[in-house]
Amino acid sequence: MVILLSLKNCFQLHYGLKIPAAGFRCSANSGLIIQSVSSDIYQNLAVEDWVHDNMTLEDRHVLFMWRNSPTVVIGRHQNPWQECNLKIMREKNIKLARRRSGGGTVYHDLGNINLTFFTSKKKYERMENLKLVVRALKALRPQFDVRATERYDLLLNGNFKISGTAAKLGRTVAYHHCTLLCNADRFLLSSVLKSPYKGIKSNATPSMPALVKNLFEEDPSLTCEIVMDAIAAEYARCHKIDHCITLINPGDETVFPGINMKTKELQTWDWIYGKTPKFSIRTCFNMVYKQSLLEVKVDIQVKHGRIEACNIDLPEQWLPPAMCSELEKNLTGSKLCPSETAALASTLLRVCPQNYELHSKWSLLCETVMTLM
Numbered sequence: 001m002v003i004l005l006s007l008k009n010c011f012q013l014h015y016g017l018k019i020p021a022a023g024f025r026c027s028a029n030s031g032l033i034i035q036s037v038s039s040d041i042y043q044n045l046a047v048e049d050w051v052h053d054n055m056t057l058e059d060r061h062v063l064f065m066w067r068n069s070p071t072v073v074i075g076r077h078q079n080p081w082q083e084c085n086l087k088i089m090r091e092k093n094i095k096l097a098r099r100r101s102g103g104g105t106v107y108h109d110l111g112n113i114n115l116t117f118f119t120s121k122k123k124y125e126r127m128e129n130l131k132l133v134v135r136a137l138k139a140l141r142p143q144f145d146v147r148a149t150e151r152y153d154l155l156l157n158g159n160f161k162i163s164g165t166a167a168k169l170g171r172t173v174a175y176h177h178c179t180l181l182c183n184a185d186r187f188l189l190s191s192v193l194k195s196p197y198k199g200i201k202s203n204a205t206p207s208m209p210a211l212v213k214n215l216f217e218e219d220p221s222l223t224c225e226i227v228m229d230a231i232a233a234e235y236a237r238c239h240k241i242d243h244c245i246t247l248i249n250p251g252d253e254t255v256f257p258g259i260n261m262k263t264k265e266l267q268t269w270d271w272i273y274g275k276t277p278k279f280s281i282r283t284c285f286n287m288v289y290k291q292s293l294l295e296v297k298v299d300i301q302v303k304h305g306r307i308e309a310c311n312i313d314l315p316e317q318w319l320p321p322a323m324c325s326e327l328e329k330n331l332t333g334s335k336l337c338p339s340e341t342a343a344l345a346s347t348l349l350r351v352c353p354q355n356y357e358l359h360s361k362w363s364l365l366c367e368t369v370m371t372l373m
């Protein structure tokens, strides 16, 4: 059963909020199932942050179900340049988000369900949650062969990953969240989760690529709504609560005071790219200029997503060293970001000697450096 309640009523009736909420009353009911009406990753991750930061969950638990428009979600300590193809993502309008939990990189679209299990830190139990999902799927289709692994993935037919897990343990509240691949675009998934950038050295958490499959490849008659309803039913049965899904709007400040600030923070360049652990790129390009081939070596140190040091090595007779140093100097301190580099390159071109050949060589060099971003 799905009901559209204002969460103000719902949370205020059922939950202890740390922040004061007018008319707050706490009922004996100990569990709640909510589903987001938004398919925006930043808003949905903000709901997780909000519940984590504002709710006291002693003896209470919440299941949050949510789906997103096409997005790549990296773990808290990951490097997006190392994990995904940022160029394809920009071309195809696929968002990039950094979540607060650790672990690897996954692809989301409306064919992927996300489940967040909130509990007190004491009651946090990833395997129990995954078993609940397995039971729900078995209740729907008893023939499904879905099992949880030691690393908390769900595998279909023993080989194919359909779910990945990550978690965040706060001081008192914890959450375990996982994906469930139902009918996501597998072609996009594999093309965006391949990094084209070579020569990256970093201590960032690497992902563990796996063979994936969609659950609906086993039974195309299923829909995400049917699956979410089955999971809600099993959650309700286990926690002895009503099988009722409360729809929430993560943009509603009257229900989630302060949530829009959280959403904004998750959208910032400084959070998504700037939180990348320090890394270096050492690579070599072959540039073609007037039918001749020349080699460029690039060595870049990146800290907080910004170029901390940069060395570009190319034949002196091709470009005056002073111009090359000018580019290095200007790149230092700037974001590892193609639009910032493009703006910087066009400013530099305006002040560079009015010589057609030098202009085109410098443009080519800037474009080449931008392919790293």
Ligand SMILES: Nc1ncnc2c1ncn2[C@@H]1O[C@H](COP(=O)(O)OC(=O)CCCC[C@@H]2CCSS2)[C@@H](O)[C@H]1O
Pocket (backbone or CB within 6 Å): 073, 099, 103, 104, 105, 106, 107, 108, 112, 114, 115, 161, 162, 163, 164, 165, 166, 177, 178, 179, 180, 181, 189, 193, 206, 207, 208, 209, 210, 211, 212
């Ligand atoms: N949506 C989805 N579901 C399952 N597996 C996926 C998915 N997308 C990619 N993959 C596969 O998992 C590996 C990465 O596995 P790895 O084990 O490195 O990482 C994870 O599983 C992280 C799960 C995070 C879950 C959060 C829940 C809500 S927000 S994101 C990737 O290379 C693909 O092979």
